[in-house]
Amino acid sequence: MEFRHLGRSGLMVSEISYGNWITHGSQVEEDAAVACVRAALDSGITTFDTADVYAGTRAESVLGRALKGERREGLEIFTKVYWPTGPGRNDRGLSRKHIMESIDGSLRRLQTDHVDLYQAHRYDYSTPLEETMEAFADVVRSGKAHYIGVSEWRASQLREAHALARELRIPLISNQPQYSMLWRVIETEVIPTSEELGVGQIVWSPMAQGVLSGKYLPGQPPPAGSRATDEKSGAGFIARFMTDDVLTRVQRLKPLAEQAGLTMPQLAVAWVLQNPNVSSAIVGASRPEQVHDNVRAAGVRLDADLLKAIDEIVEPVTERDPAKTESPAQRP
Ligand SMILES: NC(=O)c1ccc[n+]([C@@H]2O[C@H](COP(=O)([O-])OP(=O)(O)OC[C@H]3O[C@@H](n4cnc5c(N)ncnc54)[C@H](OP(=O)(O)O)[C@@H]3O)[C@@H](O)[C@H]2O)c1
Secondary structure (H helix, E strand, O other): OOEEEOOOOOOEEEOEEEEOOOOEOOOEOHHHHHHHHHHHHHOOOOEEEOOOOHHHHHHHHHHHHHHOOOOHHHOEEEEEEOOOOOOOOOOOOOOHHHHHHHHHHHHHHHOOOOEEEEEEOOOOOOOOHHHHHHHHHHHHHOOOEEEEEEOOOOHHHHHHHHHHHHHHOOOEEEEOOEOEOOEOOOOOOHHHHHHHHOOEEEEEOOOHHHHHHOOOOOOOOOOOOOHHHOOOOHHHHHHHHOOHHHHHHHHHOHHHHHHOOOOHHHHHHHHHHOOOOEEEEEEOOOOHHHHHHHHHHOOOOOOHHHHHHHHHHHHHHOEOOHHHOOOOOOOO
Protein backbone atom coordinates (compact mmCIF):
# COMPACT_ATOMS: atom_id res chain seq x y z
CA MET A 1 0.00 0.00 0.00
CA GLU A 2 1.07 3.58 -0.61
CA PHE A 3 -0.03 6.53 1.54
CA ARG A 4 -0.78 10.18 0.76
CA HIS A 5 -1.53 13.27 2.79
CA LEU A 6 -5.20 14.16 2.92
CA GLY A 7 -5.06 17.57 1.28
CA ARG A 8 -2.51 19.89 2.86
CA SER A 9 -3.08 18.30 6.31
CA GLY A 10 -0.70 16.13 8.28
CA LEU A 11 -3.15 13.19 8.13
CA MET A 12 -1.95 10.27 6.00
CA VAL A 13 -4.50 8.02 4.29
CA SER A 14 -4.06 4.84 2.31
CA GLU A 15 -4.17 5.54 -1.47
CA ILE A 16 -6.98 3.03 -1.55
CA SER A 17 -9.72 3.23 1.06
CA TYR A 18 -12.50 0.78 1.68
CA GLY A 19 -16.12 2.05 1.65
CA ASN A 20 -19.27 0.16 2.65
CA TRP A 21 -22.12 1.92 0.79
CA ILE A 22 -24.74 -0.52 -0.61
CA THR A 23 -22.81 -3.56 0.63
CA HIS A 24 -22.72 -3.67 4.46
CA GLY A 25 -26.05 -4.14 6.15
CA SER A 26 -27.77 -4.48 2.76
CA GLN A 27 -26.43 -6.27 -0.36
CA VAL A 28 -24.06 -8.64 1.43
CA GLU A 29 -24.34 -10.74 4.57
CA GLU A 30 -22.31 -9.88 7.65
CA ASP A 31 -19.73 -12.66 7.14
CA ALA A 32 -18.94 -11.38 3.62
CA ALA A 33 -18.75 -7.82 4.96
CA VAL A 34 -16.32 -8.87 7.69
CA ALA A 35 -14.26 -10.88 5.18
CA CYS A 36 -13.95 -7.79 2.95
CA VAL A 37 -12.82 -5.62 5.87
CA ARG A 38 -10.31 -8.34 6.82
CA ALA A 39 -9.02 -8.42 3.23
CA ALA A 40 -8.70 -4.64 3.29
CA LEU A 41 -6.71 -4.68 6.54
CA ASP A 42 -4.51 -7.55 5.30
CA SER A 43 -3.80 -5.58 2.11
CA GLY A 44 -2.60 -2.54 4.02
CA ILE A 45 -5.75 -0.41 3.76
CA THR A 46 -6.02 1.78 6.85
CA THR A 47 -8.74 4.20 5.72
CA PHE A 48 -12.41 3.22 6.01
CA ASP A 49 -15.36 5.29 4.81
CA THR A 50 -19.00 4.98 5.83
CA ALA A 51 -22.00 7.23 6.54
CA ASP A 52 -24.82 7.43 9.06
CA VAL A 53 -27.37 6.91 6.26
CA TYR A 54 -25.89 3.76 4.69
CA ALA A 55 -28.32 0.84 5.02
CA GLY A 56 -30.43 2.95 7.37
CA THR A 57 -27.51 3.26 9.87
CA ARG A 58 -26.75 -0.51 9.79
CA ALA A 59 -23.57 -0.07 7.72
CA GLU A 60 -21.83 1.86 10.50
CA SER A 61 -22.71 -0.90 12.98
CA VAL A 62 -21.32 -3.61 10.67
CA LEU A 63 -18.08 -1.65 10.20
CA GLY A 64 -17.82 -1.06 13.95
CA ARG A 65 -18.09 -4.80 14.60
CA ALA A 66 -15.69 -5.68 11.78
CA LEU A 67 -12.99 -3.30 13.05
CA LYS A 68 -13.41 -4.23 16.70
CA GLY A 69 -10.13 -5.20 18.32
CA GLU A 70 -7.99 -3.35 15.75
CA ARG A 71 -5.53 -0.80 17.04
CA ARG A 72 -7.50 2.47 16.77
CA GLU A 73 -4.39 4.58 16.12
CA GLY A 74 -3.64 2.44 13.06
CA LEU A 75 -6.96 3.27 11.40
CA GLU A 76 -8.56 6.32 9.79
CA ILE A 77 -12.33 6.05 10.19
CA PHE A 78 -14.49 8.47 8.20
CA THR A 79 -18.23 8.99 8.41
CA LYS A 80 -20.79 11.54 7.19
CA VAL A 81 -23.94 13.44 8.08
CA TYR A 82 -26.75 15.02 5.97
CA TRP A 83 -29.07 12.37 4.46
CA PRO A 84 -32.09 11.25 6.55
CA THR A 85 -31.47 8.83 9.40
CA GLY A 86 -34.99 8.88 10.83
CA PRO A 87 -38.55 10.00 10.14
CA GLY A 88 -38.37 13.42 11.80
CA ARG A 89 -37.82 16.72 10.02
CA ASN A 90 -34.69 17.24 12.12
CA ASP A 91 -33.28 13.79 11.36
CA ARG A 92 -31.50 15.20 8.28
CA GLY A 93 -29.50 18.14 6.97
CA LEU A 94 -26.68 20.10 8.57
CA SER A 95 -28.45 21.92 11.41
CA ARG A 96 -26.67 22.16 14.73
CA LYS A 97 -29.29 19.83 16.25
CA HIS A 98 -28.84 17.06 13.69
CA ILE A 99 -25.04 17.28 13.58
CA MET A 100 -24.79 17.04 17.37
CA GLU A 101 -27.20 14.10 17.52
CA SER A 102 -25.86 12.28 14.50
CA ILE A 103 -22.20 12.30 15.54
CA ASP A 104 -23.16 10.62 18.80
CA GLY A 105 -25.16 7.94 16.97
CA SER A 106 -22.28 7.33 14.55
CA LEU A 107 -19.71 6.98 17.35
CA ARG A 108 -21.97 4.57 19.23
CA ARG A 109 -22.47 2.37 16.15
CA LEU A 110 -18.81 2.52 15.15
CA GLN A 111 -17.77 1.67 18.73
CA THR A 112 -15.20 4.45 18.89
CA ASP A 113 -14.93 7.72 20.78
CA HIS A 114 -13.89 9.73 17.71
CA VAL A 115 -13.84 9.62 13.93
CA ASP A 116 -10.81 10.88 12.08
CA LEU A 117 -12.88 12.75 9.50
CA TYR A 118 -16.48 13.97 9.78
CA GLN A 119 -17.99 14.90 6.42
CA ALA A 120 -20.99 16.94 5.31
CA HIS A 121 -22.56 14.44 2.91
CA ARG A 122 -24.05 17.27 0.74
CA TYR A 123 -24.52 21.05 0.97
CA ASP A 124 -27.62 22.02 2.99
CA TYR A 125 -29.36 25.03 1.43
CA SER A 126 -31.80 25.18 4.40
CA THR A 127 -29.18 25.82 7.10
CA PRO A 128 -26.93 28.89 7.35
CA LEU A 129 -23.39 27.77 6.60
CA GLU A 130 -22.20 29.58 9.77
CA GLU A 131 -24.48 27.33 11.90
CA THR A 132 -23.11 24.19 10.26
CA MET A 133 -19.48 25.22 10.58
CA GLU A 134 -19.88 26.30 14.21
CA ALA A 135 -21.46 22.92 15.03
CA PHE A 136 -18.55 21.17 13.25
CA ALA A 137 -16.14 23.31 15.27
CA ASP A 138 -17.78 22.09 18.48
CA VAL A 139 -17.58 18.48 17.27
CA VAL A 140 -13.85 18.95 16.67
CA ARG A 141 -13.22 20.77 19.95
CA SER A 142 -15.05 18.07 21.92
CA GLY A 143 -12.66 15.51 20.42
CA LYS A 144 -15.38 13.61 18.54
CA ALA A 145 -13.73 14.28 15.15
CA HIS A 146 -10.17 15.22 14.29
CA TYR A 147 -10.84 16.79 10.88
CA ILE A 148 -13.80 18.05 8.83
CA GLY A 149 -14.59 17.28 5.19
CA VAL A 150 -17.43 17.76 2.74
CA SER A 151 -18.88 15.70 -0.09
CA GLU A 152 -20.05 16.84 -3.53
CA TRP A 153 -19.70 20.53 -2.69
CA ARG A 154 -19.20 23.06 -5.47
CA ALA A 155 -16.02 25.15 -5.74
CA SER A 156 -17.77 28.30 -4.42
CA GLN A 157 -19.24 26.36 -1.47
CA LEU A 158 -15.85 24.90 -0.63
CA ARG A 159 -14.28 28.35 -0.73
CA GLU A 160 -16.89 29.85 1.61
CA ALA A 161 -16.71 26.95 4.08
CA HIS A 162 -12.92 27.00 4.02
CA ALA A 163 -12.87 30.71 4.95
CA LEU A 164 -15.23 30.04 7.90
CA ALA A 165 -13.18 27.04 9.00
CA ARG A 166 -10.07 29.25 9.10
CA GLU A 167 -11.89 31.80 11.24
CA LEU A 168 -13.05 29.03 13.57
CA ARG A 169 -9.57 27.47 13.51
CA ILE A 170 -10.75 24.00 12.51
CA PRO A 171 -9.21 21.89 9.76
CA LEU A 172 -11.46 21.54 6.67
CA ILE A 173 -9.22 19.25 4.63
CA SER A 174 -11.20 17.18 2.16
CA ASN A 175 -13.97 16.84 -0.38
CA GLN A 176 -15.55 13.53 -1.37
CA PRO A 177 -16.78 13.67 -4.97
CA GLN A 178 -17.64 11.03 -7.55
CA TYR A 179 -14.66 10.64 -9.92
CA SER A 180 -13.80 8.06 -12.58
CA MET A 181 -12.91 7.83 -16.27
CA LEU A 182 -16.65 8.17 -16.93
CA TRP A 183 -17.37 11.02 -14.47
CA ARG A 184 -14.90 13.93 -14.60
CA VAL A 185 -17.14 16.81 -13.47
CA ILE A 186 -14.69 18.01 -10.75
CA GLU A 187 -11.81 18.69 -13.10
CA THR A 188 -12.61 22.24 -14.23
CA GLU A 189 -13.71 23.96 -11.01
CA VAL A 190 -13.57 21.79 -7.87
CA ILE A 191 -10.01 20.54 -8.35
CA PRO A 192 -8.32 23.91 -9.12
CA THR A 193 -10.11 25.51 -6.14
CA SER A 194 -9.22 22.58 -3.87
CA GLU A 195 -5.57 22.76 -4.92
CA GLU A 196 -5.52 26.43 -4.03
CA LEU A 197 -7.19 25.81 -0.63
CA GLY A 198 -5.16 22.73 0.24
CA VAL A 199 -8.23 20.47 0.15
CA GLY A 200 -7.72 16.85 -1.01
CA GLN A 201 -10.21 14.63 -2.83
CA ILE A 202 -11.26 11.23 -1.49
CA VAL A 203 -13.05 10.01 -4.58
CA TRP A 204 -16.02 7.66 -4.70
CA SER A 205 -17.06 5.09 -7.29
CA PRO A 206 -13.66 5.08 -9.03
CA MET A 207 -14.83 1.93 -10.84
CA ALA A 208 -18.18 3.50 -11.79
CA GLN A 209 -19.75 1.03 -9.34
CA GLY A 210 -18.16 -1.96 -11.06
CA VAL A 211 -18.85 -0.95 -14.68
CA LEU A 212 -15.16 -0.20 -15.34
CA SER A 213 -14.25 -3.73 -14.20
CA GLY A 214 -15.49 -4.78 -17.64
CA LYS A 215 -17.75 -7.53 -16.23
CA TYR A 216 -20.95 -6.07 -17.70
CA LEU A 217 -21.16 -7.03 -21.35
CA PRO A 218 -23.28 -5.04 -23.81
CA GLY A 219 -26.53 -6.78 -24.70
CA GLN A 220 -26.06 -9.47 -22.01
CA PRO A 221 -27.71 -9.87 -18.60
CA PRO A 222 -25.51 -8.71 -15.69
CA PRO A 223 -23.54 -11.44 -13.88
CA ALA A 224 -25.36 -13.07 -10.95
CA GLY A 225 -24.76 -11.37 -7.62
CA SER A 226 -23.42 -8.15 -9.17
CA ARG A 227 -24.61 -4.67 -8.12
CA ALA A 228 -26.70 -4.35 -11.29
CA THR A 229 -28.82 -7.27 -10.06
CA ASP A 230 -29.35 -5.81 -6.57
CA GLU A 231 -32.92 -4.61 -6.84
CA LYS A 232 -32.92 -3.36 -3.22
CA SER A 233 -30.75 -0.37 -4.15
CA GLY A 234 -27.65 -1.05 -6.27
CA ALA A 235 -29.41 -1.58 -9.61
CA GLY A 236 -30.99 1.86 -9.47
CA PHE A 237 -27.71 3.64 -8.74
CA ILE A 238 -25.64 1.85 -11.38
CA ALA A 239 -28.30 2.26 -14.10
CA ARG A 240 -26.87 5.50 -15.54
CA PHE A 241 -23.74 3.66 -16.75
CA MET A 242 -25.51 0.54 -18.06
CA THR A 243 -25.98 1.65 -21.67
CA ASP A 244 -24.70 -0.34 -24.65
CA ASP A 245 -22.52 2.58 -25.74
CA VAL A 246 -20.77 2.82 -22.34
CA LEU A 247 -20.41 -0.96 -21.98
CA THR A 248 -19.04 -1.38 -25.53
CA ARG A 249 -16.44 1.34 -24.99
CA VAL A 250 -15.43 -0.17 -21.65
CA GLN A 251 -14.74 -3.49 -23.43
CA ARG A 252 -12.38 -1.59 -25.75
CA LEU A 253 -10.26 -0.67 -22.70
CA LYS A 254 -9.40 -4.35 -22.07
CA PRO A 255 -6.40 -4.56 -24.45
CA LEU A 256 -5.03 -1.34 -22.95
CA ALA A 257 -5.22 -2.81 -19.44
CA GLU A 258 -3.57 -6.04 -20.63
CA GLN A 259 -0.76 -4.11 -22.33
CA ALA A 260 -0.13 -2.23 -19.08
CA GLY A 261 -0.08 -5.51 -17.14
CA LEU A 262 -3.15 -4.52 -15.13
CA THR A 263 -6.60 -5.94 -14.58
CA MET A 264 -9.50 -3.70 -15.59
CA PRO A 265 -10.38 -2.84 -11.96
CA GLN A 266 -6.73 -1.94 -11.33
CA LEU A 267 -6.65 0.30 -14.42
CA ALA A 268 -9.80 2.13 -13.26
CA VAL A 269 -8.52 2.73 -9.73
CA ALA A 270 -5.00 3.63 -10.87
CA TRP A 271 -6.52 6.15 -13.32
CA VAL A 272 -8.10 8.29 -10.56
CA LEU A 273 -4.87 8.14 -8.54
CA GLN A 274 -2.93 9.81 -11.39
CA ASN A 275 -4.52 13.09 -10.33
CA PRO A 276 -2.25 14.60 -7.65
CA ASN A 277 -5.21 16.31 -5.91
CA VAL A 278 -6.73 12.87 -5.27
CA SER A 279 -5.60 11.68 -1.84
CA SER A 280 -7.43 8.36 -1.90
CA ALA A 281 -9.75 6.26 -4.07
CA ILE A 282 -12.58 4.68 -2.07
CA VAL A 283 -13.38 1.28 -3.50
CA GLY A 284 -16.34 -0.85 -2.59
CA ALA A 285 -16.33 -4.65 -2.67
CA SER A 286 -18.87 -7.41 -2.23
CA ARG A 287 -16.18 -10.13 -2.06
CA PRO A 288 -12.66 -10.25 -0.52
CA GLU A 289 -11.10 -11.28 -3.88
CA GLN A 290 -12.19 -7.91 -5.27
CA VAL A 291 -10.31 -6.08 -2.52
CA HIS A 292 -7.15 -8.11 -3.24
CA ASP A 293 -7.46 -7.27 -6.95
CA ASN A 294 -8.18 -3.56 -6.45
CA VAL A 295 -5.40 -2.76 -3.96
CA ARG A 296 -2.77 -3.60 -6.53
CA ALA A 297 -3.62 -0.27 -8.18
CA ALA A 298 -1.72 1.54 -5.41
CA GLY A 299 1.53 3.06 -6.59
CA VAL A 300 0.87 2.32 -10.31
CA ARG A 301 1.98 4.99 -12.83
CA LEU A 302 0.12 5.21 -16.13
CA ASP A 303 2.06 6.77 -19.00
CA ALA A 304 0.84 9.67 -21.14
CA ASP A 305 0.20 7.49 -24.22
CA LEU A 306 -2.00 5.14 -22.22
CA LEU A 307 -3.97 8.03 -20.70
CA LYS A 308 -4.48 9.48 -24.18
CA ALA A 309 -5.66 6.15 -25.56
CA ILE A 310 -8.16 5.82 -22.68
CA ASP A 311 -9.47 9.35 -23.31
CA GLU A 312 -10.01 8.61 -27.00
CA ILE A 313 -12.14 5.59 -26.18
CA VAL A 314 -14.31 6.95 -23.36
CA GLU A 315 -14.54 10.66 -24.22
CA PRO A 316 -17.95 10.47 -25.98
CA VAL A 317 -19.55 8.88 -22.89
CA THR A 318 -17.65 10.84 -20.21
CA GLU A 319 -19.60 13.40 -18.14
CA ARG A 320 -17.65 16.63 -17.61
CA ASP A 321 -20.31 19.24 -16.82
CA PRO A 322 -19.34 21.00 -13.53
CA ALA A 323 -23.04 21.72 -12.88
CA LYS A 324 -23.42 17.98 -12.16
CA THR A 325 -21.82 18.60 -8.77
CA GLU A 326 -25.15 18.84 -7.02
CA SER A 327 -26.86 18.90 -3.65
CA PRO A 328 -30.64 18.74 -3.30
CA ALA A 329 -32.32 22.19 -3.45
CA GLN A 330 -34.56 21.09 -0.55
CA ARG A 331 -33.56 18.82 2.31
CA PRO A 332 -34.45 15.24 1.39
N1 LIG B 1 -20.05 10.70 -0.72
C1 LIG B 1 -20.95 10.14 -1.45
O1 LIG B 1 -21.98 10.72 -1.78
C2 LIG B 1 -20.73 8.71 -1.87
C3 LIG B 1 -21.58 8.11 -2.82
C4 LIG B 1 -21.30 6.79 -3.19
C5 LIG B 1 -20.23 6.12 -2.63
N2 LIG B 1 -19.44 6.75 -1.69
C6 LIG B 1 -18.30 6.05 -1.04
O2 LIG B 1 -17.49 5.44 -2.01
C7 LIG B 1 -17.40 4.03 -1.75
C8 LIG B 1 -17.20 3.29 -3.03
O3 LIG B 1 -18.32 3.46 -3.90
P1 LIG B 1 -18.70 2.29 -4.89
O4 LIG B 1 -18.97 1.06 -4.08
O5 LIG B 1 -19.73 2.77 -5.83
O6 LIG B 1 -17.26 2.13 -5.62
P2 LIG B 1 -16.71 1.28 -6.83
O7 LIG B 1 -15.38 0.82 -6.35
O8 LIG B 1 -16.78 2.10 -8.07
O9 LIG B 1 -17.71 0.04 -7.00
C9 LIG B 1 -17.65 -1.01 -6.09
C10 LIG B 1 -18.42 -2.21 -6.58
O10 LIG B 1 -17.88 -2.65 -7.83
C11 LIG B 1 -17.80 -4.09 -7.83
N3 LIG B 1 -16.37 -4.44 -7.83
C12 LIG B 1 -15.41 -3.96 -7.00
N4 LIG B 1 -14.23 -4.51 -7.28
C13 LIG B 1 -14.43 -5.36 -8.30
C14 LIG B 1 -13.57 -6.22 -9.02
N5 LIG B 1 -12.27 -6.30 -8.74
N6 LIG B 1 -14.10 -6.96 -10.03
C15 LIG B 1 -15.41 -6.88 -10.32
N7 LIG B 1 -16.29 -6.09 -9.67
C16 LIG B 1 -15.79 -5.32 -8.66
C17 LIG B 1 -18.49 -4.56 -6.54
O11 LIG B 1 -19.88 -4.70 -6.77
P3 LIG B 1 -20.59 -6.12 -7.13
O12 LIG B 1 -19.66 -7.22 -6.78
O13 LIG B 1 -21.83 -6.09 -6.31
O14 LIG B 1 -20.89 -5.99 -8.59
C18 LIG B 1 -18.29 -3.37 -5.62
O15 LIG B 1 -19.19 -3.31 -4.56
C19 LIG B 1 -18.69 3.73 -0.98
O16 LIG B 1 -18.63 2.56 -0.24
C20 LIG B 1 -18.77 4.95 -0.09
O17 LIG B 1 -17.87 4.83 0.99
C21 LIG B 1 -19.67 8.03 -1.33
